[in-house]
Amino acid sequence: MAIASKRNLYHITQLVTNLPERALETLARDGDEFPDFVAAKLPEILALAPDLAPERLERIGFEVRDLPAIGKFTGIVRFMARRGLFELSIANVEHIYREVIGETNLMAFRERNYTTLRSLTDPALITRVERDLDIYLSDVLLELHDNSEEDAAAITDLLGREGLDEDNLREFLGRQTALLPALEGVPEKLHATVFELRRIEPKWDNCISFMGGSGFAAEILVAYLDQKDVRAVILKHSLRNGPETLPLRQFLVNANALSDDSYREYVRALPNPFNNFPKSLDSSKNTILIEERKITFSKETLESLDANTGLPVLFLAENIEAYLTDPGMFGLDDVFREGLLQADITDDDKRAIIDLIDLNTLTELPKRAALIGPILDRTNVRISGIDAAKARSLILNSRPVETQISLFNKFHSTMAVDEAREVLAALPDPFSEITTGYHTPRLPRSDENRALVQWLETRGIISSWSEGGGWFLGDEIRVNLKRR
Numbered sequence: 001m002a003i004a005s006k007r008n009l010y011h012i013t014q015l016v017t018n019l020p021e022r023a024l025e026t027l028a029r030d031g032d033e034f035p036d037f038v039a040a041k042l043p044e045i046l047a048l049a050p051d052l053a054p055e056r057l058e059r060i061g062f063e064v065r066d067l068p069a070i071g072k073f074t075g076i077v078r079f080m081a082r083r084g085l086f087e088l089s090i091a092n093v094e095h096i097y098r099e100v101i102g103e104t105n106l107m108a109f110r111e112r113n114y115t116t117l118r119s120l121t122d123p124a125l126i127t128r129v130e131r132d133l134d135i136y137l138s139d140v141l142l143e144l145h146d147n148s149e150e151d152a153a154a155i156t157d158l159l160g161r162e163g164l165d166e167d168n169l170r171e172f173l174g175r176q177t178a179l180l181p182a183l184e185g186v187p188e189k190l191h192a193t194v195f196e197l198r199r200i201e202p203k204w205d206n207c208i209s210f211m212g213g214s215g216f217a218a219e220i221l222v223a224y225l226d227q228k229d230v231r232a233v234i235l236k237h238s239l240r241n242g243p244e245t246l247p248l249r250q251f252l253v254n255a256n257a258l259s260d261d262s263y264r265e266y267v268r269a270l271p272n273p274f275n276n277f278p279k280s281l282d283s284s285k286n287t288i289l290i291e292e293r294k295i296t297f298s299k300e301t302l303e304s305l306d307a308n309t310g311l312p313v314l315f316l317a318e319n320i321e322a323y324l325t326d327p328g329m330f331g332l333d334d335v336f337r338e339g340l341l342q343a344d345i346t347d348d349d350k351r352a353i354i355d356l357i358d359l360n361t362l363t364e365l366p367k368r369a370a371l372i373g374p375i376l377d378r379t380n381v382r383i384s385g386i387d388a389a390k391a392r393s394l395i396l397n398s399r400p401v402e403t404q405i406s407l408f409n410k411f412h413s414t415m416a417v418d419e420a421r422e423v424l425a426a427l428p429d430p431f432s433e434i435t436t437g438y439h440t441p442r443l444p445r446s447d448e449n450r451a452l453v454q455w456l457e458t459r460g461i462i463s464s465w466s467e468g469g470g471w472f473l474g475d476e477i478r479v480n481l482k483r484r
Helices: 008-018 021-029 033-040 042-048 054-060 074-082 090-100 106-111 113-119 124-131 133-141 152-159 166-175 188-196 204-212 218-225 228-234 246-253 260-269 283-291 299-303 311-318 320-325 334-341 347-354 366-379 388-397 401-414 417-426 447-458
Strands: 442-444 462-467 476-481
Touching: 008 021, 008 033, 008 042, 008 054, 021 033, 021 054, 033 042, 033 054, 054 074, 074 090, 090 106, 090 113, 090 124, 090 133, 106 113, 113 124, 113 133, 113 152, 124 133, 133 166, 152 166, 166 188, 188 204, 188 218, 204 218, 204 246, 218 228, 218 246, 228 260, 246 260, 260 283, 283 311, 299 311, 311 320, 311 334, 320 347, 334 347, 334 366, 347 366, 366 388, 366 401, 388 401, 388 417, 401 447, 442 447, 447 462, 447 476
Parallel strands: none
Antiparallel strands: 442 476, 462 476
């Protein structure tokens, strides 16, 4: 065999040049050694036989490995390019792009190669590329490190081709900046990859399409929707009501893995409330559903919440008007109502709650009295059923001292003089100093303290009082006590 000879290059060149074409084909079919040698030594062979007819190379059935290396043999280059007889490499593809087709936009070639080749009117390159698309993907597209600007149509076309390595497709897709407008044309097995890499426009319809396909992965959709940039776009569009969006709306309300901030934004976007709380949601998510009023208020939904958490109180507080319309329907006890008094509802609503509480317990439950006292003081509404013992509990358990004095002024009429004296003695200084004797208690000047000493004098508990009278006396109310 000529290849084994020391002068193999010369002998092979002679064979390529002079052997009848049928014999060339036969020799090439007998094994890879002959075509491989010609492919490896083509620049040297052409240097020895510059007038070689390109058709003879075609008979051998090999692909040119390095077109730039034989660039001066333009006839050979053009012939082999038109026949698609060249290996797919960046150097070969670029050489044909520039020297054969005559294109000059190298930025387009390097940044959006597949898009650019698809747009060429000359089919030489794209025809060859499509014959070995897997090699083109691995050896050209992935080796062009700036190739990140493919258009959506080119990306979708590539994703839709059969037989391409999915890892290579994933790497290619992850580099792109363009977003696919929809999943149309993308195989279902790649839907999750498209969402995971965030290479699709944030649209409700795209999420619905993803959920409806065999490639759906809930955790990937959650991670996608949890992204701040995705939320910023998708939430600009309303989520319509209707059967076609129901699976997505149910998915959102059950998406416990979303961050609380994301969950709140998506829940807020829901067009209508749901009839029941989802099962297995974190407390923080249920709190959001309540605060955003996305669960219909009813006795059943209230009772479905864990009574050992603050959720039932919060849920009722957010729906206080509905509760107060028919409080008996819910069967709540005073302990629950105590919780409502600490909730973020208006004082008028709290006052209505107090009317439902058994006030006979005030003397036994100082914490309850401490809650109710300030509310009664702020609302300044008369309340029936308050006797001296209840009034004492309200006054002494309320805070701050200004509230205590205000309540004392409101409820002193329920007490006998001795009972009023007992309350005074239990108040903090200087009010506890209002007893009998020769000392002169001094109170801060205020409307409530002035009202206090007025009725204390009227009821004969103190002798008299005064205020002002000179700089050395200070800004105080002076209380003149009974001597005994």
